[in-house]
Amino acid sequence: MSEQAHAVEALAAPTGARRARTLARFVPWWLSQREALIGAVALAAAALAVWVTARAGFLAYPGWLAAQKADIIVGPVFIGLYWLRRRPSSRFGLLLIVTGLVAGAPYVLQSSSDPVLFATGVLWEGAIYLSALGLILTFPSGRLDGTPERVIIATGVIVFAVNTAIVFMAPQLAGEGSISDCRVACPANGLRLVSDPALAVHLLRGVRVTIVVLALATIALIAWRLVTGSSPRRRALAIGAPVALVFLVSQAVYQGANVLEVREADFFPFARWTIVGTRSAIWYGFFLALIAAELFAGRVLRRVVVESLRRPTPRELQEMLREPLGDPALRLAFRAEAAGTWVDADGDALESPHPASGQVLTKVERDGRAAAAIVHDRQLAEEPELLQAAGAIALLAQENAELDAGWQASLRDLQDSRSRIVAASEVERRRLERDLHDGAQQRLVALRIRLAVAGEQTRADPLVRTRLRELEGDLDAAIEELRDLAHGIYPSLLAERGLLPALRTVALRGPRAVEVNGHRIGRYPAEIESAVYYCCLEAIQNATKHAGSAARIVARLSAGPDELRLEVSDDGLGFDVAAILGGVGLRNMADRLNAVHGRLTIVSSPGKGTTIRGVVPLAA
Amino acid sequence: MSATGSGAGARLRVLIVDDQPVFRRVARELLRVRGYEVVGEVDCADCVVDAVERLAPDAVLLDIRLGDESGYAVARALARCDPAPSVLLVSCTDPGDADERARATGACGFLLKGRLAAADLGRFWPAPHDGA
Numbered sequence: 001m002s003e004q005a006h007a008v009e010a011l012a013a014p015t016g017a018r019r020a021r022t023l024a025r026f027v028p029w030w031l032s033q034r035e036a037l038i039g040a041v042a043l044a045a046a047a048l049a050v051w052v053t054a055r056a057g058f059l060a061y062p063g064w065l066a067a068q069k070a071d072i073i074v075g076p077v078f079i080g081l082y083w084l085r086r087r088p089s090s091r092f093g094l095l096l097i098v099t100g101l102v103a104g105a106p107y108v109l110q111s112s113s114d115p116v117l118f119a120t121g122v123l124w125e126g127a128i129y130l131s132a133l134g135l136i137l138t139f140p141s142g143r144l145d146g147t148p149e150r151v152i153i154a155t156g157v158i159v160f161a162v163n164t165a166i167v168f169m170a171p172q173l174a175g176e177g178s179i180s181d182c183r184v185a186c187p188a189n190g191l192r193l194v195s196d197p198a199l200a201v202h203l204l205r206g207v208r209v210t211i212v213v214l215a216l217a218t219i220a221l222i223a224w225r226l227v228t229g230s231s232p233r234r235r236a237l238a239i240g241a242p243v244a245l246v247f248l249v250s251q252a253v254y255q256g257a258n259v260l261e262v263r264e265a266d267f268f269p270f271a272r273w274t275i276v277g278t279r280s281a282i283w284y285g286f287f288l289a290l291i292a293a294e295l296f297a298g299r300v301l302r303r304v305v306v307e308s309l310r311r312p313t314p315r316e317l318q319e320m321l322r323e324p325l326g327d328p329a330l331r332l333a334f335r336a337e338a339a340g341t342w343v344d345a346d347g348d349a350l351e352s353p354h355p356a357s358g359q360v361l362t363k364v365e366r367d368g369r370a371a372a373a374i375v376h377d378r379q380l381a382e383e384p385e386l387l388q389a390a391g392a393i394a395l396l397a398q399e400n401a402e403l404d405a406g407w408q409a410s411l412r413d414l415q416d417s418r419s420r421i422v423a424a425s426e427v428e429r430r431r432l433e434r435d436l437h438d439g440a441q442q443r444l445v446a447l448r449i450r451l452a453v454a455g456e457q458t459r460a461d462p463l464v465r466t467r468l469r470e471l472e473g474d475l476d477a478a479i480e481e482l483r484d485l486a487h488g489i490y491p492s493l494l495a496e497r498g499l500l501p502a503l504r505t506v507a508l509r510g511p512r513a514v515e516v517n518g519h520r521i522g523r524y525p526a527e528i529e530s531a532v533y534y535c536c537l538e539a540i541q542n543a544t545k546h547a548g549s550a551a552r553i554v555a556r557l558s559a560g561p562d563e564l565r566l567e568v569s570d571d572g573l574g575f576d577v578a579a580i581l582g583g584v585g586l587r588n589m590a591d592r593l594n595a596v597h598g599r600l601t602i603v604s605s606p607g608k609g610t611t612i613r614g615v616v617p618l619a620a
Numbered sequence: 621m622s623a624t625g626s627g628a629g630a631r632l633r634v635l636i637v638d639d640q641p642v643f644r645r646v647a648r649e650l651l652r653v654r655g656y657e658v659v660g661e662v663d664c665a666d667c668v669v670d671a672v673e674r675l676a677p678d679a680v681l682l683d684i685r686l687g688d689e690s691g692y693a694v695a696r697a698l699a700r701c702d703p704a705p706s707v708l709l710v711s712c713t714d715p716g717d718a719d720e721r722a723r724a725t726g727a728c729g730f731l732l733k734g735r736l737a738a739a740d741l742g743r744f745w746p747a748p749h750d751g752a
Contacts, residue, residue, distance in 0.1 A: 437685070438640060441712040445733040446646040452737030453653050479734045483713045493715040496690070505716030 035081050042077035042100060046070035049108040056111040060181040069107055071280055072128065076100035079287045086290060087384055091142030092135075096283060099131040115190025123167045123191065126160045132282055136218060136244045139286055140236050140382050152217055159210050162203055168193045170200045208255040215252035219245060230379040231326020232386060235296065240289035247278035293383050300324040301389040308397040311404065314345035317397050321390050329359065331375040332394050342373060350375075364391030371395055415597070422527055422595040433490035441482055448475045494533050498523050499557060503536055507555070512544050518557040524564060528616055531592045532557070532566050535600070538589050539568035539612045547572025547610065562618055569611040574604045589614075631657040632746055635677035635705070637694065639663045639687045643733065647681060654741060665689035669697050672705060679706040679745045682727070684718065692725050699726030708744045710736065 031039070046069075053059065053066035080096025087093065107128060110121030133156050137149045144150050167173065173189045222245060226237050254271040257264075307320055318332045333350040336343045342350035353359035353375050360378045363370035372395045380387060455468040494502035500518040507514035523529070536555050543553045551572025558565045580586060589612070590600040598616035634656045636647050641663075648658045659675045662668050665686045672680070680698060684691035695707045707727040709718065718730040728744045 437712055442640045442642050445712055445736075446642045448734050449646045449650050449737045453650055456653070476734060486713060492685070492713070493717065496715070497717065501717055508716065 035085075038077060038081060038097060038101075042073050042105075045101070045105040045108070046073045049073060049105070049111070052108050053111040056113065058113060058182050058184065058186060059111065060183045062111075065111070068276070068280055069104075069111070072104035072107055073100050075280065076104060076283045079283050082287070083290060086294070089384065090140070090382075092138060092140055092286075093142070095131075095135060095138060095142055096286075099128075099135060099283070103127040103131040113187050115188040117190070118187040119167060119173060119189045119191035122173045123164050126163045128279065130156050130160050132244075132247070132279055133214070133218065135282060135286070136248070137221070139240055139244075140233075140289065148217070148221055152214055152221070155210060155214055159207055159214070162207050166200050166203050166207070167191055169196045171195050171197055205259060208259045211255045212252050212259065215248045215255070219248050219252070230377050232293070232383040233379045236289045236293060236382065239292045240286045243278055243281045243285035247275065247282060250274040250278060294385055297383070297385040297389045300386065301393065304390070304393050308393055308400075311401060312397060313401075314347075314398065317394055318345040321394065325376070325380060325386060325390055327377045327380055329377065333373040333375065334394075334398055335371055335373075362387055362391070364388070364395055366395060372398065418595050419527070422531075422592075426527055426530055429490040430495075433486050433492065436482065436486040436489070441479070441486065444475065444479045444482060448472065448479060451475060491533070494529060495526065499529055499533060502533055503555060503557070506537060506540065510540065510544060512549075512553065514540055514544075515552070515554045516557075517554065520559050521557050521564075522559070524618065528564065528596050528618070531596045531598065532564060532614065532616060535589045535592055535612075535614050536566055536568055538585055542585060542612075543568060543570040543572065543610065546575065551609070559618075564616045564618060566614040566616075567611060569609065571609040574606045574608045574610050576606055577602050577604050631655060632679055633657050633659045633675070633677045634679045634681060634745075635660050635662065635668075635671060635675060636681045637662045637668050637686070637691075638681070638683040638710075639685075640683070643683070647736070650737060651681070656741075656745075665691075665694050668694050669701065672698060672701055676703070677705050679708065682707050682709050684709050684711045684715075684730075692721055695722075695725040695727045706745050708741075 049069040050066045053069050054062050056062055059065055076096040077100035080093045080098075080100060083090065083093030083096055085093075103124070106124045107121060109117045109124065112118050112121065134153060137153060138144055144153060167189070168191055170189060171192065173186060222237065222241050226234055226241070229237065250271055254268070254275060257267065257271070304320055304324065308317065312320060314332060314334065318330065321332070322328050322330045331344055331350075333342045333344045335341070344350045350373070353361055358378050359375050360381055362374050362376065362381070364372040364374065366372075372391055374387060374391055374394070376387065451468065451472055455465065455472065458464070458468070460468075491502050491505075493505055498521065500516065500521050503516045503518075507516045524532075536557075540553060540555060543551065547553065547570040551570040553568070553570045553572075556567045556569075558567075586600075586602065593600045593614050593616060596616050598614055601613045602610070603613070604610035632655075634651055636644050636651075636658060638644050638647070638661075644661050644663070648661070651658050656679075659677050660671055662671045663686075666689075668680075668682075682691050682695060682698075686694065691709060691711075695709060698704060698707050704726070707725075709722045709725075709727050709730045710733050711718065711730070712733050714732055722728070722730040731739055731744075
């Protein structure tokens, strides 16, 4: 990605950026330029530290020390880079990187045999402790949130300053018998400005006392946070704090023992090695806490996603998120599309959290626009991955619900529209039949009567009479055709008497004998009777046409409390349903039934007859 | 309009009930030719019983479809009149069950309007010129 980004830049500024582009080719796609640079610097510094330390003849444990010096640079830097990636808005990542590069890298100076460099290295070791303290106090947010933290750090800075002063006046700097111990004798103190051993001893004593106080204060602070913090904070401290606590305790005990001039021989090395060991491990504890937070967010996500398949309401969703996030006062809010304002889970307008309430509003973005918001405890901001997971779920669940409702509404609209069309078509048919009846049919009938009367009254010759009778015949035919047409358009018998009488008439009038059976068939809404009637009609006509002359055709109607059933079956020729399925007639039947929420089934195979079944639900 | 009742030589008095003016005109002409006396025309279902009480016809020519109203209901009402006229039901179309319904309502029969001229009305009504 960085390669592509730089390719674009190169096109824009051809000359200057070309060199950057060339270098960028060596950076793998999953690192940014900055990350690669910082990582490379750290690795280089670590390599240097290992090389110098391993060759330092005066050191007692060159191998261990080399490893530790490399680790003190590389550990915080790479953990810091990872932290920056995962929680870009947190300053903690930056603090870790600074610890590694600024406090850790110069530690290599202590492996030099040059007195000045050696002394500078010893002096700078204090910075490592100061950084460690800073990291412990600001974990996990990267900020000094309260006065106690600021006081402790300020005191720590003073201790560092005093320690520096001690270096300036100590006659000799010795390793304290742990990892940085010298084999025979350490290099001389090149920074000694004044030689005042007594003052140095007094200052050292004061420093030790202050360190004990600071350590105890920090332990108390961590304990208090553990007790009063929200779930996310307690989770983070539970994993990140133990190593730091061991470090602090061992510091307090060691410095305290020195002040009290305790003389136990084997106790001191144990304490020193513990301090040295834990001070390198502190950031790994923090790293594990970050991993644990991500894993926890993942678990929460998984659980809540599964539960959100049940289509929770915004209220239920809010409840669902409160427990895993450990925030019983958590609130969800969504943007109301129409008005553009924020609406909470109960549908009311969102009230922004009061600054003093300890709650904060975080927005969840989608396509660059804020689509949802979470009002949560301030401490939850320390776990942005959890918030993001919760926000994403809330957004998805809500969108799902909206889509669902929208789809249902569309479906209802569609069905309503269909019903309206069917109803309108019914009205239209009735009107047409009425017009035919009141208009053309009446006139023809009247004409017929008049013709008959005229024929009776005329004294014309037989030829004219014959002609008149022919006219009467033609007119009768026209009247009958018009009658059939009107009946086909809308059978008034259906409206007046219902399904069975209408179908029985059809059966009687048709060219073939058709049996019509009905069981408890009453009256139903006009569109249902119409749909069932025409469906049966079409089915009977199909059977008459295609079942063969030997077939017996039976139409059966039955009604239950919730549905009306029709069945037209014949034992005739049958047909291949798959082949005819798209046929207009069959589709017509299916459409008619579908329009009144009914279903059509066709069962047929060549040689085995045909059964057409329809079911129409009756409204409660 | 003569209000005479039965009597030898009196013509059978018929009331025409249909909402179509075209048919009423033609029916009047046909009945006159056949020898009946048309005493009145009614075009709405509600006015029939009144007209029958006022005019006392011997027979009624009744369309089974009077606008939105049912002629069968009118026929039932007429059957309750005293004296009840002979009701002949007619229609442009044949609903298929007209015969049985005609009998059910107390009418004397059903005819398609198209067959009116060819039919022998005497089958349903007393012949014209007969006493009641």
